[in-house]
Amino acid sequence: MLENVRIRLPGLSKSYYFKTVLMPGFSDAHAHPQVVDVGNGKWCNSLEWIAHRRLKVDESSLRRDLVLSEKLAKVTILLSLLNGVTLLSIVGSLRANAMAVKNIEHKPRVVLMPTLMRGKGWSDFNTFVRFHTSLNGFENELVKMGVFIHSISYTNRSDITQAYNYSKKRKILLGMHLSEGISELKKAVRLLASNKLDIIGVHCIEDEKYEEYAVKIVHCPVSNIYLYNRTLKDPKKISCFGSDWPLLIGSVLNQYRTALRIHKVSPLFLLRKATIGGYETYGMRWDGDLVAFDEDLKKVVKGEVNQPVYVFVNGNAVVEERGINNLSINDIERIKNELIREAFDKHPSE
Numbered sequence: 281m282l283e284n285v286r287i288r289l290p291g292l293s294k295s296y297y298f299k300t301v302l303m304p305g306f307s308d309a310h311a312h313p314q315v316v317d318v319g320n321g322k323w324c325n326s327l328e329w330i331a332h333r334r335l336k337v338d339e340s341s342l343r344r345d346l347v348l349s350e351k352l353a354k355v356t357i358l359l360s361l362l363n364g365v366t367l368l369s370i371v372g373s374l375r376a377n378a379m380a381v382k383n384i385e386h387k388p389r390v391v392l393m394p395t396l397m398r399g400k401g402w403s404d405f406n407t408f409v410r411f412h413t414s415l416n417g418f419e420n421e422l423v424k425m426g427v428f429i430h431s432i433s434y435t436n437r438s439d440i441t442q443a444y445n446y447s448k449k450r451k452i453l454l455g456m457h458l459s460e461g462i463s464e465l466k467k468a469v470r471l472l473a474s475n476k477l478d479i480i481g482v483h484c485i486e487d488e489k490y491e492e493y494a495v496k497i498v499h500c501p502v503s504n505i506y507l508y509n510r511t512l513k514d515p516k517k518i519s520c521f522g523s524d525w526p527l528l529i530g531s532v533l534n535q536y537r538t539a540l541r542i543h544k545v546s547p548l549f550l551l552r553k554a555t556i557g558g559y560e561t562y563g564m565r566w567d568g569d570l571v572a573f574d575e576d577l578k579k580v581v582k583g584e585v586n587q588p589v590y591v592f593v594n595g596n597a598v599v600e601e602r603g604i605n606n607l608s609i610n611d612i613e614r615i616k617n618e619l620i621r622e623a624f625d626k627h628p629s630e
Contacts, residue, residue, distance in 0.1 A: 310455070311371070315372070348627075362599055382418070482497075536554040
């Protein structure tokens with residue numbers, strides 16, 4: 281964190297003066313860009329929620345619509361940048377998310393984590409492997425590839441074990457939704473036949489020994505509280521934060537604000553998890569990644585800010601004067617709302 285600083289980055293002809301700078305910016309360690317409807321809240325656990333929720337959008341049909349799914353991913357990327365996110369991990373549609381990252385000019389560092397799950401519109405392990413092995417030259421210092429298991433209950437066991445073994449062999453990241461209202465850590469240990477899982481666990485709201493089994497926790501308090509009326513109690517277990525449903529509940533900054541309200545720890549501890557935490561979890565560099573605000577440091581730490589004035593990724597200005605290519609956050613929000621309406625119109629649930 282820097283206050284009242286003038287910065288000149290390599291390759292830039294001019295210097296910039298800012299009141300507050302965070303280096304790196306916010307890291308969103310878990311985002312579903314194709315989620316535009318989640319149904320009602322207040323369930324006991326994820327099994328109950330998925331089995332009984334009533335969605336107005338057919339998720340399977342939407343994910344098979346690669347054009348619309350790519351547009352949703354692009355909007356997620358742009359809104360993330362405008363809200364100060366310099367690292368974004370995206371789950372969901374394998375091809376749509378990859379196309380969005382490839383085709384969009386301005387982007388944060390991205391970790392692509394395509395989701396493996398049973399059912400139409402989702403990928404299985406073999407589909408993922410064919411895609412991953414075809415990505416010659418796709419990964420670089422800004423883009424990294426991993427794989428995401430939807431859950432122990434909704435992904436085929438063979439896909440889970442094969443993906444886990446593949447991730448170890450290829451040294452890629454593996455994450456999964458874990459312990460959302462039911463204790464699943466020991467089940468994961470038995471299924472994966474390892475006492476050191478070395479995976480990324482999303483949600484993890486049950487009181488289990490995650491650190492003992494090398495599970496790094498992505499904390500999503502807003503969606504946890506909405507769905508289950510509770511969240512992870514011990515903030516010391518948090519590795520980083522995830523927006524979860526960025527098109528519905530906003531950026532990871534909203535998760536940080538919620539964490540400040542419910543966890544009685546130092547704001548600086550939580551701010552570190554909301555920034556550097558995601559980089560450490562995903563093993564990404566943050567050279568040249570920063571967000572700059574025209575508010576005082578105290579307001580930034582308290583989450584009492586809206587959006588940064590400038591955002592730099594890898595030393596390049598991707599947000600300038602709160603905009604991207606002359607588009608403001610309000611412009612992108614309007615596009616987002618249009619795309620969500622299109623999803624409801626084109627892919628209604630029966």
